[in-house]
Amino acid sequence: MTQIYNKVALIGLGLIAGSMSLAMRRAGLAGEIVGHARSAETRATALEIGLCDSVFETAAAAVAGADLVVLCAPVGAMGDIAAEIAPYLEQGTTVSDVGSVKKAIIDAVLPHMPDHVHFIPAHPLAGTEHSGPRSGFAELFENRWCLFTPLPDTDPEKLENLTRFWTAMGANVEKMDAEHHDLVLAVTSHTPHLIAYTMVGVAEDLQRVTNKEVIDFSAAGFRDFTRIAASDPTMWRDVFLNNKQATLEILGRFTEELFDLQRAIRRGDGDHLFEHFTRTRAIRRGIIDAGQDTDAPNFGRAPKKDA
Numbered sequence: 001m002t003q004i005y006n007k008v009a010l011i012g013l014g015l016i017a018g019s020m021s022l023a024m025r026r027a028g029l030a031g032e033i034v035g036h037a038r039s040a041e042t043r044a045t046a047l048e049i050g051l052c053d054s055v056f057e058t059a060a061a062a063v064a065g066a067d068l069v070v071l072c073a074p075v076g077a078m079g080d081i082a083a084e085i086a087p088y089l090e091q092g093t094t095v096s097d098v099g100s101v102k103k104a105i106i107d108a109v110l111p112h113m114p115d116h117v118h119f120i121p122a123h124p125l126a127g128t129e130h131s132g133p134r135s136g137f138a139e140l141f142e143n144r145w146c147l148f149t150p151l152p153d154t155d156p157e158k159l160e161n162l163t164r165f166w167t168a169m170g171a172n173v174e175k176m177d178a179e180h181h182d183l184v185l186a187v188t189s190h191t192p193h194l195i196a197y198t199m200v201g202v203a204e205d206l207q208r209v210t211n212k213e214v215i216d217f218s219a220a221g222f223r224d225f226t227r228i229a230a231s232d233p234t235m236w237r238d239v240f241l242n243n244k245q246a247t248l249e250i251l252g253r254f255t256e257e258l259f260d261l262q263r264a265i266r267r268g269d270g271d272h273l274f275e276h277f278t279r280t281r282a283i284r285r286g287i288i289d290a291g292q293d294t295d296a297p298n299f300g301r302a303p304k305k306d307a
Contacts (some may be wrong), residue, residue, distance in 0.1 A: 004165050005068040006031045011059045011081055012072035013037040013046045014232075015127060016098045018136020020070065021051040023169035026138045036062035037133075046133045060088045068165070071097035071109070075238035079108030086112045093117045094158050098124055100185055100235075102149045102178040104242035110151070118158040121149045121178065123185075124171060129230040142170035143291050149178040179246075186246035190239055191254060193231065194247065196224075 008030040010017040017035065024030045035052040036059045037043050043055040056062040063069045063085045071078055078099060089095065095117055099105045102121050113119045126144040128135065146166040150159055163173050176184070240247055264272040 002028075003031055004029050004161055004168070005066075007066045008033050008068045008070065009062045009066035010035040010052070010070050010072055011062060011085070012074075013042050013051065013055075013133045014072060014131050015135045015140075016124065017070070017072040018046075018051050018133045019126070019138065019140035020072075020098075020136075020169065022136055022138035023141060027168045029165060029168055030068075034062050034066070042133055049134065051133055051136070059085050063088050063093075065090060067093055068162075069093060069095045071095070071099070074234050075099045075101050075105060075242045076234075077238075078105050079112070082109040082112035086114055089114060089117045091116045094162060095119045096122045096162060098122060100189065100239055101243045102147075102181045106149070106151070106178055118155050119151065120154055120159060120162050121151075122162070122166070123147045123149075123181065124166070125189075126171075127231075131232045131235075139170070141166070144171055146171040146173050147181055148173060148175045149181050150175060182243050183246045183249070186243060186250040190243055190247050191250045193236055194240065194251065195254070197236075 008024065010020065010033065013035045021033050021035075024033060032053050033051070034054045034056065035043075035046055036056045037046065040057075043057070046052050047055050059081050067090065069085065069089065071081055073081055078097065082095075085095075093116075095109075095113060096119070097105055097109070099121075100123055102123060106119075106121055109121075110119055124141055124144060124146040126140045128140075148159070148162070166173050261273070261276065263269075264276075
């Protein structure tokens with residue numbers, strides 16, 4: 001694979017940045033990979049495991065000389081980081097991000113971007129419930145979508161370079177408007193995470209079911225709720241605060257659907273339940289057909305073998 005960038009600076013060194021670094025190295029996409037993290041422990045780990053060639057104590061130092069800067073920090077920190085790095089960005093540098101909210105990030109970052117750089121917001125739809133630099137793996141983006149929300153004056157050549165970059169890491173690339181992105185993600189990611197957090201909280205609060213029973217007898221559905229609810233709390237706090245309108249809209253629709261099913265159960269309306277479950281099952285089949293999940297039994301997990 002042809003090198004696309006001479007120096008890539010990753011600001012924030014968690015799961016996504018770590019996976020990007022490993023995917024870049026595998027494909028030979030960058031001459032040099034540098035990084036920054038607020039935590040000294042994270043910086044030391046990133047160097048120890050070879051995620052970065054150099055790690056800096058400040059974001060400003062990390063971006064010097066970089067022709068691609070990727071903001072991999074929580075959404076709520078993006079504006080402050082943009083203000084810090086702005087004076088140190090090179091002529092023609094592409095600045096991007098991996099945040100799962102786009103309009104709020106554009107509003108926070110764009111005012112700080114100097115005229116001589118190119119800001120192209122992006123969001124790879126990939127991740128796990130794990131976090132930290134050791135959680136990354138090069139295959140994370142394979143056959144996953146990376147959504148771009150380019151600005152009206154985005155340079156076509158810079159956009160093409162970033163597209164080739166993500167494609168070379170295994171991702172499929174699509175472009176959409178920032179507000180539409182936030183609505184789509186409220187449906188496919190943000191509200192499901194909120195529901196997962198809520199359901200796990202309900203299980204914890206329900207006095208007639210003990211914590212041991214919840215843990216020992218977790219069926220597949222609840223078990224996946226707990227997997228989702230194990231995601232990074234800082235990231236998800238910032239997502240909900242910065243995608244408030246779309247999340248509340250979808251949460252309202254969810255509440256209406258839930259009340260509808262509640263009435264059907266109360267009335268014994270089996271036909272309504274069957275029709276609803278048949279329709280939603282088709283969506284699940286579509287996700288599998290699109291290669292975005294596996295139909296392996298037990299959510300793809302093999303049963304434990306006796307020691």
